[in-house]
Structures are given as structure tokens and as C-alpha cells.
Amino acid sequence: xxxxxxxxxxxxxxxxxxxxxxxxxxxxxxxxxxxxxxxxxxxxxxxxxxxxxxxxxxxxxxxxxxxxxxxxxxxxxxxxxxxxxxxxxxxxxxxxxxxxxxxxxxxxxxxxxxxxxxxxxxxxxxxxxxxxxxxxxxxxxxxxxxxxxxxxxxxxxxxxxxxxxxxxxxxxxxxxxxxxxxxxxxxxxxxxxxxxxxxxxxxxxxxxxxxxxxxxxxxxxxxxxxxxxxxxxxxxxxxxxxxxxxxxxxxxxxxxxxxxxxxxxxxxxxxxxxxxxxxxxxxxxxxxxxxxxxxxxxxxxxxxxxxxxxxxxxxxxxxxxxxxxxxxxxxxxxxxxxxxxxxxxxxxxxxxxxxxxxxxxxxxxxxxxxxxxxxxxxxxxxxxxxxxxxxxxxxxxxxxxxxxxxxxxxxxxxxxxxxxxxxxxxxxxxxxxxxxxxxxxxxxxxxxxxxxxxxxxxxxxxxxxxxxxxxxxxxxxxxxxxxxxx
Ligand code: URA
Numbered sequence: 001x002x003x004x005x006x007x008x009x010x011x012x013x014x015x016x017x018x019x020x021x022x023x024x025x026x027x028x029x030x031x032x033x034x035x036x037x038x039x040x041x042x043x044x045x046x047x048x049x050x051x052x053x054x055x056x057x058x059x060x061x062x063x064x065x066x067x068x069x070x071x072x073x074x075x076x077x078x079x080x081x082x083x084x085x086x087x088x089x090x091x092x093x094x095x096x097x098x099x100x101x102x103x104x105x106x107x108x109x110x111x112x113x114x115x116x117x118x119x120x121x122x123x124x125x126x127x128x129x130x131x132x133x134x135x136x137x138x139x140x141x142x143x144x145x146x147x148x149x150x151x152x153x154x155x156x157x158x159x160x161x162x163x164x165x166x167x168x169x170x171x172x173x174x175x176x177x178x179x180x181x182x183x184x185x186x187x188x189x190x191x192x193x194x195x196x197x198x199x200x201x202x203x204x205x206x207x208x209x210x211x212x213x214x215x216x217x218x219x220x221x222x223x224x225x226x227x228x229x230x231x232x233x234x235x236x237x238x239x240x241x242x243x244x245x246x247x248x249x250x251x252x253x254x255x256x257x258x259x260x261x262x263x264x265x266x267x268x269x270x271x272x273x274x275x276x277x278x279x280x281x282x283x284x285x286x287x288x289x290x291x292x293x294x295x296x297x298x299x300x301x302x303x304x305x306x307x308x309x310x311x312x313x314x315x316x317x318x319x320x321x322x323x324x325x326x327x328x329x330x331x332x333x334x335x336x337x338x339x340x341x342x343x344x345x346x347x348x349x350x351x352x353x354x355x356x357x358x359x360x361x362x363x364x365x366x367x368x369x370x371x372x373x374x375x376x377x378x379x380x381x382x383x384x385x386x387x388x389x390x391x392x393x394x395x396x397x398x399x400x401x402x403x404x405x406x407x408x409x410x411x412x413x414x415x416x417x418x419x420x421x422x423x424x425x426x427x428x429x430x431x432x433x434x435x436x437x438x439x440x441x442x443x444x445x446x447x448x449x450x451x452x453x454x455x456x457x458x459x460x461x462x463x464x465x466x467x468x469x470x471x472x473x474x475x476x477x478x479x480x481x482x483x484x485x486x
Contacts, residue, residue: 017042017071020050021103024196025172027095034107035081039074044111049103082113086120087131094134096172105130141171146180148253149192152218156189163190166217168252172196178206180381184338187345193217288402292321295402299372305395307375307388311337317368317403318342324486325365325477326409327351328400330418330451334383337374342367350452351415358474360481366407370422371396393421404444410484412444413477416451434473437480445480449473 019033030049037047083091091106099105109127113119122128151163163185174192178199181192191200193212200207289295300314308314315332318341327343335345343351355362370393376383388396400422404412414420420428423446424438430448437445450470458466 016046016048018048018050019071019103022052024051024053024098025096025175027092030095030103030106033071034110036071036074037107038081038110038114039078040072042072044104044108047104047107049107051100051103081110082117083110084113084117084120087113090120090131090135093138094131096138096176097134098171099134102134105134138171138173141169142173142177142180144253145169145173145177149181151190154218160189163188164217165190165192166212166214167192167194169194169196174199175208182206184334187335188339288398288405292406295399295406299399302372302399304398305392307371307373307392309373310376311374311383313337313340314372315340315342315369315374316372317366319366319368320364321366321407323364323366323407324410324484325360325481326404326407326412327362327365327367327415328412328419328423329367329369329415331369331371331385331388332374333385333453334374334376336369337383342369346456347451347453350455354452354471354474357471358478360474360478366403366409368400368403370400370419372399388418390421390427393418394425397422397425404440409444410486411477411480412440412446413474414446414448416449416454419451420446420448434469435476447473447477447480 017037019030019037021029023029087109091109094102095106105127109119109131112127119125120128123132145167149165149167151165154162154164156162174194174197178201181190181199182201185201187203189202191198191209193209193216195211195213198209198212200209289298296316299316302308302314311332315336317326329343329347329351332342333345333347336342336348342348352362355365371388374383375386375388375392377386378384404423412423414423417427417430420430420433423440428448430450433448434450437447440446450466450473452470455463455466455470
């Protein structure tokens with residue numbers, strides 16, 4: 001192999017260089033050192049890469065390894081280092097693998113790329129194949145982390161809820177996956193503890209912490225019950241494929257998953273449940289839940305329409321059981337689905353602000369949705385809201401009616417057309433019906449207004465106008481609440 005033409009051997013001839021990475025996932029550090037070494041024409045067999053905690057980690061605790069100071073300095077006119085997009089894509093994941101040889105492999109491939117720019121196209125090349133394997137393993141680990149992190153609820157000293165999860169990744173993915181959890185659980189205070197380091201989000205700032213032990217994480221609380229009932233409810237005995245299930249949820253994750261303890265019993269009982277499902281048949285045979293507990297148990301198990309298997313869980317209504325006011329939205333959004341609570345995302349913020357401005361106490365109202373599951377479509381990594389169909393709203397009406405029957409509110413506020421349909425059983429125009437009470441047949445007053453997310457989609461004058469109309473609708477509801485002493 002010919003040396004790169006024009007390259008100056010600024011490294012001492014025959015010298016061996018040791019680079020110590022400050023952290024096992026410090027890809028930026030590796031990249032910077034690798035670039036300098038390539039520009040000094042140091043071949044891969046004259047560089048060793050050490051990591052914290054590895055044999056040869058003489059520098060544990062030092063911010064900068066002493067050997068770094070002896071690294072060669074590239075000439076000012078050194079040609080740029082070539083790295084194509086495919087290499088960079090694979091390298092960013094492969095660098096997080098726990099294989100101690102990964103940085104040496106990356107350097108070797110980068111070195112070879114300077115000589116064979118099309119190296120990455122050679123799928124039979126052992127180095128390229130190994131890079132692909134590492135990349136795949138890291139992606140799989142990240143996927144498992146997204147799927148199997150389970151939060152337990154604890155109360156912080158200031159009384160705020162804090163969600164803490166324990167997870168055991170195979171690779172150094174914790175920091176790189178922090179952004180995913182930050183986006184998903186933006187409004188929650190949470191921590192993910194792992195033996196490779198911890199991340200903490202307080203709703204504004206992400207902090208990193210040291211490795212943790214399993215005992216540092218709480219275990220067993222109501223959030224686990226939620227997962228268990230969710231898993232039991234989505235477990236479809238008629239579709240049981242044990243091998244597929246084990247590949248998706250390998251046994252090693254079971255010990256941290258509250259729902260996993262149900263698996264043996266669910267498999268054992270699968271045939272009986274399948275028969276029971278067939279026999280149970282039509283919903284007409286089902287009695288409406290007579291208590292809040294029955295409602296809470298039945299909603300997550302509902303399979304009456306296809307969106308019942310969408311999202312993470314059914315999102316129940318919440319609020320005092322003696323509330324005078326019931327507020328009904330359309331369906332949970334991305335954040336509601338993850339938090340298991342209605343109106344905690346962006347539309348919830350708009351709603352909260354307007355309720356407060358109108359003098360309506362959200363805490364005194366029962367807040368729910370016409371449809372209890374999040375219907376969405378994937379766009380890349382994002383879950384995009386999809387409106388429920390009239391049929392889906394009508395199917396979910398069963399639960400909305402059950403809630404209304406248990407609560408017996410005096411006033412119901414429907415946010416948007418889907419909520420109005422859920423309450424009336426027919427489609428009405430929000431603009432035509434807003435501003436006056438509609439009798440729901442039992443003396444309950446229904447007030448209809450726009451959905452807060454509609455306001456979020458508008459700009460300029462249209463937004464100002466609709467915001468004012470929304471505020472005026474809420475003011476009417478507030479006046480009615482006052483009038484009836486609610
Ligand atoms: N939109 C709704 O209709 N309901 C929610 O809970 C959140 C957003």
C-alpha cells in the first residue's frame with residue numbers, strides 16, 4: 001500500500017503512541033485524536049487506545065492522560081482526513097460498543113479509508129463487517145432501552161413526583177440516549193440509573209451522575225401495577241408466538257420488567273383466555289362498570305377498536321370523584337400516552353393557562369378524553385397524532401358514558417368536535433354550538449368550545465381571534481359554575 005502522497009511523517013519514526021480516552025463513550029475525543037494521528041501518518045499498529053477502568057488505565061482520575069502531551073502535532077498544511085458518511089454513521093454507534101478493541105478498529109478503518117476511499121462499500125471486508133456488527137448491537141441495545149425502561153414513582157423532598165428507572169445496558173449508550181428520554185418525558189422529573197452511569201432530568205436541565213447499583217433504584221409501586229395491567233391487557237392469546245416474543249423481549253430484561261412476571265402464567269392460560277375471548281363476544285353482554293375501580297380495571301383491557309393497541313396505555317380520566325365540572329378532550333397525545341395522564345403536553349399547557357385566566361380550578365375538575373388511547377402514525381422517530389374516526393369515538397363512548405354516570409357532573413365542557421361527538425353521539429359544528437348550553441338529556445349542561453391544540457396551530461390574527469373566543473367560552477362556563485355554586 002502506497003503511503004499517502006505528500007504526507008509528512010511528523011510522528012517520530014517507529015514511536016508507539018498510547019491514547020487514553022477520558023470516558024468510554026467519548027467519541028468526540030477519539031475523533032480529534034484520530035484526526036491528528038492520521039494527519040501525522042501514524043499507522044494503526046503504532047497506536048493503542050486505552051479506556052477508563054481497562055488494564056493499562058494508568059491515568060484513572062486524570063483529566064488528560066500524560067501520553068496525550070506527547071502525541072504528534074500535525075503540520076499546518078496537512079491534508080484533511082477523509083471519512084465518508086457511511087463510516088461516520090457506523091462509527092458514531094460502534095464507538096459506544098463495549099468491545100475494548102472498538103477504538104482501535106475505528107482507527108484502523110479510518111486509516112485504511114485514506115488509502116481506499118471506497119473501503120466502506122466492501123461488505124466482505126472483515127473490518128467493515130465488524131463495524132457493522134458493532135453498530136447493529138448498539139442500535140439494538142438502544143432500542144431495548146427505549147422499550148424496557150420502567151419508571152417507579154417516588155416523592156422528592158419538595159413533594160414533587162420523581163420517576164426513577166433502573167436499566168442495564170450492554171453498551172455505553174446511556175448518555176447518547178438521554179436526548180430520546182428528554183424528548184419523550186419532557187415535563188417529568190426523572191432519573192435513569194444504570195451500572196454505566198446515570199442521567200437525571202428535572203424538566204429543564206440534564207445532569208449526569210456516577211454508575212449506580214440496582215438497590216439505588218426504588219422497586220414496586222403503582223406505576224408497576226399500571227405496566228402489569230397494560231401488559232396483561234395487550235397480551236393477545238390468539239396471537240401467541242413464543243419465539244417472536246422472546247426475541248423482542250429477551251429473558252435477560254425480565255427481571256426489571258414488572259409485567260414479565262405475568263408471562264409464564266399468561267402463556268399457560270393463553271388457550272383458556274382465547275376461548276373466553278371468543279365466548280365473551282359482543283359488548284352488549286357486558287355490564288357498564290358500576291364503580292371507579294371497575295372502570296379503572298376495564299378501560300386498559302378494552303379491545304373494542306383497533307386503536308386500543310396503539311400507544312403505551314389507556315389514559316384514564318383524572319380528578320375529584322365529586323367534581324361539578326367534567327372537561328373532555330379528544331384523545332391523549334404523545335406525552336399523555338407516556339405519562340398516563342390527560343392534558344399534560346402542549347395542549348394541556350394552553351388549557352391550564354386559559355382555565356387559570358378564567359378562574360376555573362383544573363384541580364377541582366374531572367379531566368378526561370373522548371377516546372382513551374393515543375392514535376398516531378410514525379414519522380421517522382416521531383409519533384404524529386391522528387384524529388380518531390367517528391366510529392372509534394362512538395366505540396369509546398361506552399367509557400365516556402360510564403365516567404359520566406359515575407361522576408354525575410353538572411357541567412360538561414367539550415373541547416373540540418371529537419369531544420362533542422363523544423358526548424352527543426353525533427357530529428356537530430363547534431362554531432355553531434359554542435356559547436350556549438346543550439342539555440344532555442338528564443339536566444347536565446354541555447358547553448362546547450374549540451380544542452386548545454387548534455389554537456396552537458393558528459398564527460397571527462386568526463390565533464388572537466380564536467384565543468379570545470376560547471377565553472369567552474370558558475368565562476361562560478365559569479359564570480355557570482358560579483351560578484350553581486360549583
Ligand atoms: N389532547 C387531548 O384532546 N387530550 C389530551 O389529553 C391531550 C391532548
